[in-house]
Amino acid sequence: MNNNYYKNILINVFKESVKSCHPSYLMHKYVPKKKPKGRIFVVGAGKGSAEMAKHFEIAWEKRGHGPLRGLVVTRYGHACKCKNIEVVEASHPVPDINGVKVTSRIIKILKELKKNDLLIFLISGGASSLLVSPIGGLTLNEKQKINSSLLKSGATISEINAVRKHLSLVKGGQLMKYAYPAKVLTLAISDVPGDDLGVIGSGPTYPDESTRNDALKVLNKYNIKFSNKIKCILKNSNNETPNFEDKVFKNSNIKLIAKPQDALNKAAKTLTSYGFKSMILSDSIEGESEDIGIAHGAIAKQVIKYNQPKRPPLCILSGGETTVTVNNTNGKGGRNTQFLLSLAIYLNSMKDIYAISCDTDGIDGSEENAGAIIYPDTLKRANKLGLNANKFLNNNDAFTFFQKLGDLVITGPTNTNVNDFRAIIII
Numbered sequence: 454m455n456n457n458y459y460k461n462i463l464i465n466v467f468k469e470s471v472k473s474c475h476p477s478y479l480m481h482k483y484v485p486k487k488k489p490k491g492r493i494f495v496v497g498a499g500k501g502s503a504e505m506a507k508h509f510e511i512a513w514e515k516r517g518h519g520p521l522r523g524l525v526v527t528r529y530g531h532a533c534k535c536k537n538i539e540v541v542e543a544s545h546p547v548p549d550i551n552g553v554k555v556t557s558r559i560i561k562i563l564k565e566l567k568k569n570d571l572l573i574f575l576i577s578g579g580a581s582s583l584l585v586s587p588i589g590g591l592t593l594n595e596k597q598k599i600n601s602s603l604l605k606s607g608a609t610i611s612e613i614n615a616v617r618k619h620l621s622l623v624k625g626g627q628l629m630k631y632a633y634p635a636k637v638l639t640l641a642i643s644d645v646p647g648d649d650l651g652v653i654g655s656g657p658t659y660p661d662e663s664t665r666n667d668a669l670k671v672l673n674k675y676n677i678k679f680s681n682k683i684k685c686i687l688k689n690s691n692n693e694t695p696n697f698e699d700k701v702f703k704n705s706n707i708k709l710i711a712k713p714q715d716a717l718n719k720a721a722k723t724l725t726s727y728g729f730k731s732m733i734l735s736d737s738i739e740g741e742s743e744d745i746g747i748a749h750g751a752i753a754k755q756v757i758k759y760n761q762p763k764r765p766p767l768c769i770l771s772g773g774e775t776t777v778t779v780n781n782t783n784g785k786g787g788r789n790t791q792f793l794l795s796l797a798i799y800l801n802s803m804k805d806i807y808a809i810s811c812d813t814d815g816i817d818g819s820e821e822n823a824g825a826i827i828y829p830d831t832l833k834r835a836n837k838l839g840l841n842a843n844k845f846l847n848n849n850d851a852f853t854f855f856q857k858l859g860d861l862v863i864t865g866p867t868n869t870n871v872n873d874f875r876a877i878i879i880i
Contacts, residue, residue, distance in 0.1 A: 456807075456828045459878055462727050463809040463826055464862065466768075467874055469723045470716035471813050471864075474642065474871045476504040479710045481512035483640055488518040489571045491635075495523030495538050496559050497575030498584040499654055500545065500814050501642050503527040504868035505575040506538045509640075524562060525575060526555045526583045531866045545582040546604060546819075547597050552585035556623060560586065563628065566635035574628075574637060578644030578814060578870030580654025581614060586622040588686055596620060599672075599679060606675035607778035609739055610645055614655045615663040616671050618694055619687055625651075625661035625694035629701040632658075636704045643712040644814070644870040646737035646773045650707055660702055661694035713737070713772035713871045716813060720770050720876060729768045729878065736872075738773030742788045743846065745775050746795030749877060753806050756879050765805070769877040777849060784849035787818025789873055790825050790861075794851040796877075797827045798842050804829045808877040811862050814870035818852065823864045824874075825855040834858055 472478070495506055502525040510521050514536070523538040528545040543552035566572060587596050599620065603613045618625030629637065637658060645652040650659045665687045672679050686692055695701055713736040721731035734752070738745060752769060755761050775788045789810040800806055811817065811824030835842055838857060845854040855861050 456830070459807040459828070460826055463807060463876055463878065466720050466723050466876055467809055467811055467862070470720045470874055471867050471869060473719040474711040474716050474813065475867070475869045476501060476508045480505060480508035483708060483710065484509065484512045484516055486516070491567065491569030491571060493521060493571045493573065494562055494566070495521050495525070495573045495575065496562060497525035498580035499575070499577030499642070499870070500528045500531050500579035500866065501577035501869045502575050502580070503531060503533045503535070503540045505577065505640065505642070506540065507533050507535045509573065509575065510535050510538055524555065524559055526552065528579055528583065531868060533868070543583050545579045547600055548582045548585040548593065550593060552583050553593055556584050556586045560623070560631050563631035566632055568634045570635040572632050572635055572637045574639040574658050576639060576654045576657070577642040578654070578872070580657070581617055581624065584623055584654065584657060588620050588622055588692060590682060591620060591686065595680065595683070599677065599683070602677045603675070605779040605782070606677060607741065607776050608671060608675050609776060610774055611649070611652055612671045614652050616668045617655045618661055618663060619665050619668040619692060620683065621655070623657050624655035625663070626656060626659055626699070626702070627694060628657035629695065629705060633701040634704060637706070639705070639707040640710050641707060642869060642871065643709055644872045646739050646872070648709060648712045650709070658705060659707060660697040660699065662696070663694070665693055711869065711871055716871045716874055717770050717772055720874070724768050729766050730763060731768050731770055732763055734769060734771040736772040738771050738775065740775055742775040742777050742791035743795040746792045747799045749875070750796050750799035753800065753877055753879055754803070757803065757805065765879045767879045769879070771875045772872050774872050779849050781848040781850065785820055785852040786849045787812065787820065787852065789817040790851035790855055791846070791849065792875070793825050793827050794842060794846045794854055797831045798846065802829055802832050805880045806877065808875070809862065810873065810875045813867060813872060813874050815864045815867040820852050821863060822852065822861040824862045825860050826862060827860070831858065831860070
């Protein structure tokens with residue numbers, strides 16, 4: 454069998470996994486059979502929010518409930534056309550003025566809600582950067598700088614969100630302050646390890662368990678520079694986010710409609726048609742991409758050497774969200790390509806092992822690729838081209854490495870997001 458044979462298997466397994474978590478297969482399940490009393494509004498944020506809105510609207514009208522009104526914000530390039538719900542694009546992963554403007558409009562809609570009204574809130578990965586309303590006195594530029602520093606620091610998504618929540622007027626359950634006392638149904642696609650509802654999009658409609666003090670600890674832990682203004686904001690008790698005891702959550706209901714484990718389960722099912730057993734390690738792996746690559750490589754070697762914990766042909770599956778501590782700001786890469794390059798170096802051209810790692814939203818880091826694929830001959834082909842794998846890894850430039858080899862996976866926006874997807878085939 455040649456590389457193309459296993460490439461096709463890996464890409465097909467990835468695509469089937471993503472498809473199983475696409476809004477077009479999900480939204481109809483959450484439309485009420487009877488039209489609720491009062492007015493109904495749909496708002497949302499995230500890389501999958503436009504597709505969520507589109508398919509919720511289609512299912513809603515098929516029920517004969519009539520037209521919907523609403524407004525959602527998604528990442529540039531991720532919009533789709535809805536019949537009546539307005540879709541606006543803004544910047545991700547660093548917020549911009551469009552995000553601020555559309556968030557202001559969403560808040561205005563929420564403030565008009567009455568007790569008998571129903572708000573459908575659609576949230577998916579990316580909402581943290583798209584739903585933007587800096588806390589009093591803080592400028593967008595200051596939030597952008599803090600956000601950029603956190604993304605490069607190696608902080609976990611939970612740590613990043615603890616800071617985001619306490620420098621915002623909408624994150625960490627604060628959006629509910631504007632919607633109360635209306636009924637709120639949140640439909641969420643999880644892109645976070647452990648499916649923590651308070652972490653997905655920084656939990657704008659979910660009670661916050663983090664505190665102002667937690668946010669300060671994160672900034673200090675990663676030596677993030679911040680102004681006295683931010684320090685004062687985080688020291689002010691009036692700026693604490695609402696917790697589980699707050700009345701604003703009295704009429705709130707949240708449903709998790711897709712999660713990383715769903716994608717892994719679909720992958721395992723798809724792999725059986727190719728004659729592979731599967732072993733799902735976890736749907737919520739965190740840590741440095743390089744370290745996770747080595748750990749996965751060690752498991753693959755154990756399978757090859759000792760048939761443990763299972764005998765080949767086998768596919769090792771995992772999900773979650775790794776991090777990359779950036780050493781070289783000029784490097785082009787993402788956590789999935791960083792993982793794969795680390796894995797390839799560790800395996801050192803070991804035969805019979807093929808692997809894919811991709812972000813299920815179709816974008817790994819800041820480039821156009823979802824991820825990449827490695828083969829037993831990845832390092833050999835790189836050496837022929839004069840590419841030093843370790844140098845590319847240390848420079849956080851894994852994208853360029855795989856681009857030169859022609860081994861990038863490019864899908865374009867998938868309009869969903871259930872975190873990273875990793876599959877290692879051992880034949």
